[in-house]
Amino acid sequence: MSAHAEAHPHGGHHGPPPIHRSSRLDPTVLGMLLFIASEAMLFGAFFTAYFFVRVVNPQAPEWPLDPFHLPVYVAGVNTAVLVTSSFTMHWALQSIKRGNRAGLQAGLVLTFLMGLAFLITQMLEYARIGFTPADGAFGTIFFGLTGLHGAHVFVGLTLLAVAIVRAFRGHYSAEHHHGVEIPGIYWHFVDVMWIVVYATIYLI
Amino acid sequence: MRNPLRSEADAFRFVLYTIGYFALIVVAALAHPALGLLVFVGLTGTILWRVLGTRGRVEEREVVVPAPTAEGERRILVIANETVGGGELLDVIRERAAGVSEQVLVVVPALNSPLKHWASDDDAARAEARERLEASLARLREAGIEARGEVGDGDPLQAIDDALRTFGADEIVISTHPEGRSNWLERGVVTAARDRFAAPITHVVVDVDAST
Numbered sequence: 001m002s003a004h005a006e007a008h009p010h011g012g013h014h015g016p017p018p019i020h021r022s023s024r025l026d027p028t029v030l031g032m033l034l035f036i037a038s039e040a041m042l043f044g045a046f047f048t049a050y051f052f053v054r055v056v057n058p059q060a061p062e063w064p065l066d067p068f069h070l071p072v073y074v075a076g077v078n079t080a081v082l083v084t085s086s087f088t089m090h091w092a093l094q095s096i097k098r099g100n101r102a103g104l105q106a107g108l109v110l111t112f113l114m115g116l117a118f119l120i121t122q123m124l125e126y127a128r129i130g131f132t133p134a135d136g137a138f139g140t141i142f143f144g145l146t147g148l149h150g151a152h153v154f155v156g157l158t159l160l161a162v163a164i165v166r167a168f169r170g171h172y173s174a175e176h177h178h179g180v181e182i183p184g185i186y187w188h189f190v191d192v193m194w195i196v197v198y199a200t201i202y203l204i
Numbered sequence: 205m206r207n208p209l210r211s212e213a214d215a216f217r218f219v220l221y222t223i224g225y226f227a228l229i230v231v232a233a234l235a236h237p238a239l240g241l242l243v244f245v246g247l248t249g250t251i252l253w254r255v256l257g258t259r260g261r262v263e264e265r266e267v268v269v270p271a272p273t274a275e276g277e278r279r280i281l282v283i284a285n286e287t288v289g290g291g292e293l294l295d296v297i298r299e300r301a302a303g304v305s306e307q308v309l310v311v312v313p314a315l316n317s318p319l320k321h322w323a324s325d326d327d328a329a330r331a332e333a334r335e336r337l338e339a340s341l342a343r344l345r346e347a348g349i350e351a352r353g354e355v356g357d358g359d360p361l362q363a364i365d366d367a368l369r370t371f372g373a374d375e376i377v378i379s380t381h382p383e384g385r386s387n388w389l390e391r392g393v394v395t396a397a398r399d400r401f402a403a404p405i406t407h408v409v410v411d412v413d414a415s416t
Contacts, residue, residue, distance in 0.1 A: 083219070083223065086216060086219045089212075089216070090212065090213070090216040093212050093213075180212075181211065181212045184212035184215065184216075185211070185212050185215045188212070188215035188216055188218065188219045189215065191219050192218060192219055192222045195219075195222050195223060195226055196222070196226070199226040199229065199230050203230045203233075203234070204229070204230060204233045204240065
C-alpha cells in the first residue's frame with residue numbers, strides 16, 4: 001500500500017505548473033463574460049454622460065429639447081427587428097443541440113439578415129435625423145451611444161458571418177457547438193444594450 | 205446568484221427579462237414620470253432583494269451520480285482542510301476501508317480570503333493546502349491506507365463536484381471542526397452536500413485542540 005500526492009511543485013516537472021481549472025465555468029464562456037462586463041462598463045460611461053446632460057438641463061423633463069426630434073416609431077420597428085433576431089439566434093442554437101443542421105443554418109442566416117437590416121436602418125436614420133454629433137451635448141451623446149451600439153452590432157454580424165460559413169461547411173454538432181454559443185451570448189448582449197438605449201433615449 | 209450569461213439560453217432568458225423590465229418602466233413613465241420612477245425603484249429593489257436573498261442558498265444543480273465500482277472495492281472521497289490530519293478522520297477512513305480494496309482520494313480545498321479569491325491570488329492558499337495534504341497522506345501511509353490527494357477549489361462543495369468528475373466515490377467523508385468553531389458547519393456545507401450529491405455523506409467532527 002502506498003500514498004502519494006499528485007501535486008509536486010518542485011519535483012521532476014519542467015516548465016510552468018499545470019493550470020488549476022475548476023469545472024465551475026468554462027474558460028471560453030468566462031472570457032466572453034469578462035468581455036461583456038467590460039463592455040457594460042463602457043456603455044455605463046456613455047449613459048452616465050447622457051443622464052448628466054439631461055439632469056443638469058434646466059428645461060427638463062421636456063426632452064429632447066427643440067430642435068431635436070427622434071424617429072421613435074422607425075426606431076421602434078428597428079427594435080422589434082433586433083429583438084426578433086434574438087429569437088432566431090436562440091432557435092439556431094436549439095436546432096444544432098438537437099442535431100438539426102438546417103435549423104441552425106436558417107436561424108443564423110435570419111439572425112444575420114435582421115442584424116444587417118437593423119444596421120442599415122440606423123444608418124438611414126442618421127442621414128435623415130436632422131442633426132449631427134457637432135450639434136450640442138445631446139447630439140454628441142446621441143450619436144456616441146447609438147454609434148457605439150452600432151459598432152457592436154457590426155462586430156456581432158462579423159461573428160455571425162463566421163458562424164454561418166462554418167455551419168455551411170459542416171462544422172458544429174449536437175455535442176460541439178461552442179462556435180455558435182459564444183456569438184449567441186454576444187448577440188443577446190447587443191440586443192439587451194439596444195433595449196436599454198431605446199428605452200432611455202427614445203422613449204423615456 | 206446565478207450568472208445570467210452562463211450560456212446562450214441564459215442570455216436569451218435575460219433578453220426576455222430585460223424587455224419585461226423596461227416595458228413596465230416605459231409604460232409607467234409615459235403615464236406619469238413620477239410613476240415611471242416609482243416602478244423603476246420598485247422593480248430594481250425587487251430584483252436586488254431576490255438576488256441578495258439567494259446568496260448563500262444552495263443552487264439546484266445536476267446531482268453527480270458516482271460510477272459503479274467493482275465488487276469488493278470501495279472508493280472514498282475525503283474533504284477536509286485544517287482537520288485533515290485528525291485522529292477521528294483517520295479512524296473513520298480505516299473503518300470504512302476494512303475488509304475491502306479501498307481507493308481513497310483526499311481533497312483539501314485551498315481556502316482563501318474573498319478579496320484574494322477575486323484577485324486570483326491563490327498561490328499561498330494552494331501552497332498551504334498542499335502542505336496539509338502531504339502531511340495527511342503521510343499519516344495515512346503510516347496507517348497502511350492507500351490514498352492519493354489533490355488540492356481543490358476553495359469552495360468545498362465545488363471541490364467535491366470537481367473531484368467526483370474524475371473519481372466516482374461510493375462515499376464522501378467531510379471532516380470539520382466541532383460546532384461553533386467550524387465555518388463549514390456555519391455555512392451548512394454538510395447539509396448542502398447531502399442535498400446536492402447522490403453518494404452517502406459521512407460527517408466527521410475532528411477536535412484538533414483536544415487532540416493536541
